Amino acid sequence: MQAIAVIPGTPNSVHLAELDKPSVTDIPDGRGVLVKTLKVGVDATDREINDALYGNAPPGYDFLVIGHECFGIVEEVGPAVKKVKPGDYVTCTVRRPGGSIYDAIGRSDITSEEEYYERGINLLHGYLTEYFVDDEEFMVRMPVGLKHLHVLAEPMSCAAKAVEQAMLAQKRLQVWEPKLAWVTGSGQIGLLSTLILRLRGMEVFTLARGKKPNLKAEVAEGMGATYVSTADMSLEELAAKHGKPDLIVEATGSSAIAFECMQHLGHNGCIVWTSITGGERKVDVPSDHLNLNWVLGNKLLVGSVNANFRHFESGISDLALGEVTFPGVLEKILTNPVDGFENYAEMMRLLVEDRDALKVYVNVAEG
Structure with a gap:
């Protein structure tokens, strides 16, 4: 064969x-x-x-x-x-x-x-x-009713695990109810993470380089998120205007963005890094500032990759809920x-x- x-x-x-x-x-x-x-x-x-x-x-x-x-x-x-x-x-x-x-x-x-x-x-x-x-x-x-979403199940499982890891890790705070989230990157993992966070009632800003109008913005906003082009507004400007996020799912594939996100996370917040960055790129980071604010702010960084069958099942459930809640949006990713x-x-x-x-x-x- x-x-x-x-x-x-x-x-x-x-x-x-x-x-x-x-x-x-x-x-x-x-x-x-x-x-x-x-x-x-x-x-x-x-x-x-x-x-x-x-x-x-x-x-x-x-x-x-x-x-x-x-x-x-x-x-x-x-x-x-x-x-x-x-x-x-x-x-x-x-x-x-x-x-x-x-x-x-x-x-x-x-x-x-x-x-x-x-x-x-x-x-x-x-x-x-x-x-x-x-x-x-x-x-x-996979339910017959989701066969039109077919290969989204695997990236959805990775998004499901990423959000799960943040929620499990922050149980250390006893009570953690994130209200504001950023998703950096609007590829498949970014958009599917946006879906999961919106289904959990969070206000979500999905950030990417491309200016509107574009398909990624259409999908993100079709799920009730706010799409922000970083060509129009920096992360620093976004935090100043709308507040620092409680949760960031980083999915750009850029180590520079991954580290920059650390500067804008809110107190008691969590960042999940999902992207893998190859190469030898180096960036300067304000290490003293980060050290001070992360310790005093009880902030957390989690790496998440891959998924087991439980994350697949969770992701498929959210695909089904997403289809009912935001009909016709997810298929646009394919x-x-x-x-x-x-x-x-x-x-x-x-x-x-x-x-x-x-x-x-x-x-x-x-x-």
């Missing part, structure tokens, strides 16, 4: 590859689930792997199948599977157990080990293939479909060149 793969360590090596079709018997104890892939989302992670910034092939292979945002339909299940059945629409978590103590409690999204296993990213093939098989533990059902594996070059071109490509995804099969 066909797949889209890269050769880790070799820049711009994206190509068509061949794999044997998997079987439910590949998973022990009768827990295997065979899924026909319908759609796969791709993002900056796939671009960076193709740039050879990170990623490793599974043992026994010289290539890595990419794609970590899947949507498919169950074709066959092993005799011990109870969670899903043939005909169910599913998505699948990305990180896999790697010998960490956290695996024992179902936290595959967290590890204490240096070596990690992540589908389409490190040591495990991804989902840009015709079929895949996995343990039922990592399957998450901007750039690519039909078939043979168009992998166009897929990568969109990721590299098209700044308006908010969400690129591959139509693998009908279903």
Whole structure:
């Protein structure tokens, strides 16, 4: 069967590859689930792997199948599977157990080990293939009524975890009821974080570089947030005009913005960093000022990456609520479909060149 793969360590090596079709018997104890892939989302992670910034092939292979945002339909299940059945629409978590103590409690999204296993990213093939098989533990059902949102489930799970981490961490304050939030960055994680915060009743400012009118502003404001172009108003000006935020979800991919946000967080506030910044960029920060204000202000910085099946379930619930609350808005995020594996070059071109490509995804099969 066909797949889209890269050769880790070799820049711009994206190509068509061949794999044997998997079987439910590949998973022990009768827990295997065979899924026909319908759609796969791709993002900056796939671009960076193709740039050879990170990623490793599974043992026994010289290539890595990419794609970590899947949507498919169950074709066959092993005799011990109870969670899903043939005909169910599913998505699948990305990180896999790697010998960490956290695996024992179902936290595959967290590890204490240096070596990690992540589908389409490190040591495990991804989902840009015709079929895949996995343990039922990592399957998450998608309601039929949300099939039109398909590949948003994975980025939504990351947004759900980010907000959850902030709320859990701030329980140290006994009572924490954030009213004002910033989301810096209006890519898929930023916009989906905006949705979650709006559903929780917060006033949200979604910040990005682009000036209105644009699609990202339309989506953010369609969810009741205020879109702010940083070309028109700086973070300092925004804080002076509307007050310092209780919560910031940082999703720009810019380390400079990530550190600048620290200067504007309100007392008892929390910042969640969700973006990963490669490169060697350095910025000057007012370290004495930050040290003083963060200690005296009881402020907190949390890093959040990846998600387990519970975050997927939480995110899917919020997608459903978002569809009812803000009908027709979320589907606008799905901007750039690519039909078939043979168009992998166009897929990568969109990721590299098209700044308006908010969400690129591959139509693998009908279903």
